[in-house]
Amino acid sequence: MKKIFLPLCFVAAIASLQSCKMKNTAAAVQGDADSKVYVAPGKYDEYYNFVSGGFNGQVSVYGLPSGRLLKLIPVFSMFPENGYGYSEETKAMLNTTNGQIPWDDQHHLELSQTNGEQDGRWLFANANNTPRVARIDLSTFKTVEILQMPNSAGNHSSPFITENTEYVVAGTRFSVPLGSEDVPISSFKQNFHSTASFISVDKNSGNMALAFQIVLPGMNLDLSHAGKGPSHDWFFFSSYNTEQAYTLLEVNASQKDKDYIIAVNWKKAEEYAKAGKGKKVPAEYAHNTFDEGKQLATSVIEHDVLLLDPKDCPDMVYMIPCPKSPHGCDLDPTGEYIVGSGKLAALIPVFSFSKMIKAIGDKQFEGDFQGIPIIKYEAALYGEVQKPGLGPLHTEFDGKGNAYTSMFLSSEVVKWSLKDLKVLDRAPTYYSVGHLMIPGGDTKKPWGKYLVAYNKITKDRFLPTGPELAQSAQLYDISGDKMQLLLDFPTIGEPHYAQALPASLIQGKQVKYYDINKNGNEFVTLGEKKANVVRKGNRVDVYMTAIRSHLVPDNIEGVSVGDDVYFHVTNLEQDWDIPHGFAIKNNPNAELLIMPGETVTLKFTPQKQGIYPFYCTDFCSALHQEMSGYLRVSPK
Ligand code: CUK
Ligand code: CUA
DSSP states (O other), rough: OOOOOOOHHHHHHHHHHHHHOOOOGGGGGGGGGGHHHOOOTTOOOEEEEEEBBBHHHHHHEETTTTTEEEEEEESOOOOOOOOTSSSTTGGGGGTTEEEEEOOOOBOEEEEETTTTEEEEEEEEEETTTTEEHHHHHHHEEEEEEEESSSSSSSSEEEOOOOOOOSSSEEEEESOOEEOOOOOGGGHHHEEEEEEEEEEEETTOOEEEEEEEEEEEEEEEEEEEEEGGGGGEEEEEEEEEEETTTOOOOHTTTSSSSSEEEEEEHHHHHHHHHHHHHSSEEEEOOOOOOEEEETTTEEEEEEEEEEEEEETSSSSSEEEEEEEEEEEEEETTSSSSSEEEEEESSEEEEEHHHHHHHHHHHHHHHEEEEEEEEOOOHHEEEEEEEEEEEEEEEEEEEEEESEEEOOOOOOTEEEEEEEETTTTTEEEEEEOOOOEEEETTTTTSOOOOOOEEEEOOOOTSSEEEEEEESEEEEEEEEOOSSSOOEEEEEEEEEEEEEEEEEEGGGGGGGGGOOGGGGGOOTTOOOGGGGGOOEEEEETTTEEEEETTTTESSOOOOEEEEEEEEEEEEEEEOOOSSOOOEEEEEHHHHHOOOOOOOEEEEEEEEEEOOOOEEEEEEEEOOOOOOOGGGEEEEEEOO
């Protein structure tokens, strides 16, 4: 049996993390940090920071540099606060081939790009559990599309995008058999596969479609990033468990000194797909879209997918050895350098795209991995960052020739130079940093200025809140030679990747209210006089309006136990920031928050006779408390 190789320093680091009591190092903040994060009352932040919510399935939006929480956007989780996933209009957003799945684990975010620069149109989000990719419209901060992935499990290396948002990519974390065959788990090598899904994005509407899937050997795809500039046609994935272990992962899956960076030529793949080199196979997956005109989500089930097998498509996929279970796979702004972060490695390998292309041309291979050529390590290597710290995870770039890598085990951010691979600076994080984010830091044009570290452990940084403490983000000023810690702020759920853009890119594009005359919801009520109650069998449709300060109708009778009552509430306001809410006593569903000009429907099936008060939940005017009514439910 091969012994697991763990450098001594790791053992020491892990031991010290467990044994020593962490000291609160609040004193580490120096100088003028306070004035750099102070955003005066009434003033705006400079950047929007979108932060993944991890196991809460949502995306949170902060202002930078203040760290003020601006909004929670429900994506893969039901959200009773505004009825997302509960209202009749939004239920279908969470549909999958296994019915409505109300929760997921959200890890990575990517802002749409044009020519490698942020364009402020959409935000893409992955679901790590039930494989899905979502698109959020940045003019409404609403989730407007969710696409499920077939032949995948644990959609982790997603939703990274190409320079012109041509494709969003989604890679399998857990290999599974294609289809749902009943096979022994021990047949992993023969029957299990990882897949890289390429989702095309419509230039105008943003609508996603699963273009093709590249079938790869059984292993775990971890993270990815698209090429840019010279490497525009390529996508790079990190992989682990290339030992193809299916049990005792710790022992079997980290034996080899190296795993791989997988380089995929997506332009070639596109050509092969067009030339009919793929195989269309049956595969069921849900595609959910929210139609802003009809204000309604619909879900359709797709029935097949195009598979591309590297065996039939030469020159499409290559592998580059990368030390010890690489996690992050990041490309610098020029698109020449590929940084692979081996979680268990004591160095950071940096690969050169041009050397990789030359190595492919010269056939500098050291064999193959189930038919995929393996490029020699040295042939693709630009160099190694020596002694960067312990547990390198993720790298971001400032656009000035510097890279910043998070060190999970030694809890620090390390700044190094792309030119000579020398470490330039280090700053502690509190504690155990995961992802890093520089505004635009994974694009061609980083905005620089700030870096945010998203930490896994908070310990003593905030007031204690019982057994569970807030996770945290830390803001650093990176405009000088030395990083300066400016601010800690708590985050919601577990933050993984994040994105930020200058507020000016989306601030002016915000939808302030929906034009009531363009309301295409089939249950809209255009004016209080049209409010009405219509019965058909045991279905009751209540056409209700809300405007300061009444709900019409406010007395509803003639409803019996067991009726399906649909409250279609139209907010008649045509003014910014005047939502109305709607809730009914004893309704096991949720409440609604209806934006001005919008119609939203809440279903209620009363089980008991009685009088049920209902009311507006959003304090909307001096007469808000009066905005209420009664539903009478009579025996059958
Ligand atoms: S993972 Cu979270 S720290 Cu899911 Cu991107 Cu690396
Ligand atoms: Cu409407 Cu309160």
